[in-house]
Amino acid sequence: xxxxxxxxxxxxxxxxxxxxxxxxxxxxxxxxxxxxxxxxxxxxxxxxxxxxxxxxxxxxxxxxxxxxxxxxxxxxxxxxxxxxxxxxxxxxxxxxxxxxxxxxxxxxxxxxxxxxxxxxxxxxxxxxxxxxxxxxxxxxxxxxxxxxxxxxxxxxxxxxxxxxxxxxxxxxxxxxxxxxxxxxxxxxxxxxxxxxxxxxxxxxxxxxxxxxxxxxxxxxxxxxxxxxxxxxxxxxxxxxxxxxxxxxxxxxxxxxxxxxxxxxxxxxxxxxxxxxxxxxxxxxxxxxxxxxxxxxxxxxxxxxxxxxxxxxxxxxxxxxxxxxxxxxxxxxxxxxxxxxxxxxxxxxxxxxxxxxxxxxxxxxxxxxxxxxxxxxxxxxxxxxxxxxxxxxx
Numbered sequence: 427x428x429x430x431x432x433x434x435x436x437x438x439x440x441x442x443x444x445x446x447x448x449x450x451x452x453x454x455x456x457x458x459x460x461x462x463x464x465x466x467x468x469x470x471x472x473x474x475x476x477x478x479x480x481x482x483x484x485x486x487x488x489x490x491x492x493x494x495x496x497x498x499x500x501x502x503x504x505x506x507x508x509x510x511x512x513x514x515x516x517x518x519x520x521x522x523x524x525x526x527x528x529x530x531x532x533x534x535x536x537x538x539x540x541x542x543x544x545x546x547x548x549x550x551x552x553x554x555x556x557x558x559x560x561x562x563x564x565x566x567x568x569x570x571x572x573x574x575x576x577x578x579x580x581x582x583x584x585x586x587x588x589x590x591x592x593x594x595x596x597x598x599x600x601x602x603x604x605x606x607x608x609x610x611x612x613x614x615x616x617x618x619x620x621x622x623x624x625x626x627x628x629x630x631x632x633x634x635x636x637x638x639x640x641x642x643x644x645x646x647x648x649x650x651x652x653x654x655x656x657x658x659x660x661x662x663x664x665x666x667x668x669x670x671x672x673x674x675x676x677x678x679x680x681x682x683x684x685x686x687x688x689x690x691x692x693x694x695x696x697x698x699x700x701x702x703x704x705x706x707x708x709x710x711x712x713x714x715x716x717x718x719x720x721x722x723x724x725x726x727x728x729x730x731x732x733x734x735x736x737x738x739x740x741x742x743x744x745x746x747x748x749x750x751x752x753x754x755x756x757x758x759x760x761x762x763x764x765x766x767x768x769x770x771x772x773x774x775x776x777x778x779x780x781x782x783x784x785x786x787x788x789x790x791x792x793x794x795x796x797x798x799x800x801x802x803x804x805x806x807x808x809x810x811x812x813x814x815x816x817x818x819x
Contacts, residue, residue: 469760470753472709473721479705481728482698485736486691487553488729492737494688499553500675503546504667505692506699510660513700518657527661530654542662545639546670551632559625565606565726567626569599571633575716578641584767585714590758597755598720601748605727608744640715643707652707659703714764720756724749 483502490496519527530538555564572595579585646655671679682688709718727749733739 466757466760469713469717469721470757472705472712473718473756474724476702476706476709476718477722477725477728479698479702480722480725481732483695483702484725484729485732486695486698488733489736490688490691490695494683494691496678496682496688497557498675498678498682499550500667500671501679502692502695503549503699504664504671505696506703507546507660507663507667509696509700510656510703511664513660514653514656515658515660518653521653524651525654527657530658538658538662541639541642542659542666544635544642545659546663546666548632548635548639550670551628551635555625555628555632557625558628559622563622563626564629565602565609567629568633569602569723570630571637572599572716572719574634575637575640575719578637579644579714579716582641583645585716585764586767587764588762590762591764594755594759595716595720597758598723598752599755601751601755602723604744604748604751605730608742608748609730611742611744640710640719644710644715647707647711652711655707656703713760717756717760720752720759723752723756727752 487499487502490498515527518530521527552564552568576585576587576595580587643655706718727745730739730745734741
């Protein structure tokens, strides 16, 4: 009894060895910890929300073109920029907790003019390309923007990628190729194009301009503010698209036979585009421009699914396969975060702003550093100072 009691009460007694975990269970545990997270679910949901908004703009534009023979992409974009102007530029003009509209214009007006040109012309070039080349060419060449975006992120945002990111991008592009193959097998043809080379060049230019706009958006949203990006894009986008509208589309607008259905389609396009511009900075801020562009590759598939009911498209099982492939690539990319190279302090330009934000940040860092010093460290520091002073005397 005493022996058994001592064994029971002995806290130092060795515990029985745990059963070894199988490699199979360990593998699935790691997979669950990496992929089955709330962050991943949120990224998937936000990415597909953006895809649905893009799908809404595509369906509205296609319905206007096919049913009512209305081809006015610049007018549609102009309405969206006007909404951004009324909502975000006005808020930026009365902003009190940071740089307002006038202060931003004084320092960076030319930069936002270039950004406005890139954004407006990217939208126009892609839509205009459909008049010259085939749908297959647009879908394939539009993916050119992803490697351009990654290259710009590498040099401008100093993003650094791991091999898994390049594999994930390749998987997504395979999914796009599968979608194009499904179009061909389903016999979906929308003209052969009247000048294929011109259309292909427009797609490449539009994809590159989209990449420039998205990289600029990521930098502004993460380093400045979402309000500044949307306010300045709304201001200069309205001016640039309005001027271009009067030059290239005034005849097409005059020929529109307006009715409530056409007006409703314009409103639907504008609301979807406005929501897309409003939500995309939020998604980019928590992810990156590259991951967002990979996630919205499914927008064409959503448009195809709506086209089954609205435009009589033929269904192919490869559409489902391509959707799954794109989502797998997107999950692979988001599961492994990118990292950023630290810029050398000597290569950084001096701040040209009022400096209050940088000064406040420096004061806050010093205060936090002082707060993290323990009493023991303070006592040791005082002792070292006393010994140094005594030795000097």
